[in-house]
Amino acid sequence: MSERIAVTGSSGHLGRAVVDDLVAHGYQVVGIDRSVAPEATHPTYAWEGESVEPLRPLLEDCDGLIHLAAIPAPVGHLPEVVFVNNTRATFAALEAAGSVGIRRAVIASSGSAYGTAWSPQPTRFRQVPVDENHPMTNFDPYGLSKEVDERTAAVMARRHTMSVAALRFHWIATREQQLEAMARQRTGPRDLDDELGSLWGYVDLRDAASACRLAIEAAARSPYGFVPLNVVAADSLADAPIPDLLAEHAPEIEVTAPLGPTQGAYAIGRAAELIGWMPQHSWRDPA
Template structure:
């Protein structure tokens, strides 16, 4: 059944996506409490708790009066910290947040998973998708601690759904971009010069405003159980036909469906049918 949040705990609330989610919640008139190790600054409508999402006592206290959790806190890459810190930090934070939420009787949670769960972005350069378009049932090929931590996160989500009846939706986010920043423009320029640079991400992206809206939809849609969902823009960041990219850079990879125009090589059926989500903010190639 559908769910109407009244008070939401947002972990990683001082991050760029966290701030976008807080704005989304405020737009819907929903009270929020943020949890983050960083100072969130000003301009937020939420109350804040400063600390780590793996701190059991802190999380337990922050969950008072909460009926929905949006868990975004994570080390977002395996590139800069020791592997054990990346894996253990992410897996521990997700376990603590979901386990404590379940014990507190919270019925609904959304967690930030990642396109990187596929293993492609940080795996060996020779790694290729098992087929295109990929979907939520595609085999995962973790070869780095971040991808492995996201598999652990989704396994934790499935555990609390099974054990406690909580509805948990892991959202598999791709490269995100924020208005006023050049992240998407920089990657689009890179993929224009060197389309091979986008192979590991399958040239995917998503505007942060759409990412925040996906979090809201996952928190409110008529769902049950644990349902991982890829959420991306329906087009790629590369200015070339997707079919040509696949033929050139993914030879031998089985193709399960047509990829007309610049269609993203990710099956977005689950996003549409489970969440009612379709990205609204598409990147205009050549425009920052």
């Protein structure tokens, strides 16, 4: 019998792609979201994202949890709403999962956890490639919520003897969105503070979805406790090489390892080693 995987935030941008990927690989899916999408072809249940008790029965008989439900940016809501919503939902989801015997989970962390993306003042990375040990220097409630989510996941991994992968997704984009971003960059005007804050990173929506499944599968083969993983495209969302861009616009950022002409600024080797994930898609792919 195929495994059952619960997905919170199943109606969202990433959630829909994760559900499709799981179904395509033979899994049964239990969708969980604030509201039930009428077009859903899999069982979907409403959960307000706050309390443990209503979630427990939805997770019964599930083999894994992929927790994606969150406010995805620090804009559009009061700061306290962003922080409390995201951190409370992560605690509740993992506590409910652990309490019903689920021992494999994934949470959606973010590259924003490093603190540069939404900083109200230009905040730079210290060095590239950016690996998972780079310091977090958050100024905004969204990045802080993801930093706290990771601390929560580490506690839950100990509390319930779970494997919990915190996937640090960069900008999750469709191919069309990637090409639109490149067109804007080429025609200008450019926002170099924004580009340096993101270090020209992105990840294809399909690759982000497969990372969730692979993290669940890897934990079945070899439990790994808590681990944060960069989930970022192998290349950069830029025409010029990263070292050239940094030399011109941010020479204070140290380049600690050679980077190829199109190579991205984020280290993704840990995801390859631990869960077997490597990005398969790029904006550079032929049409």
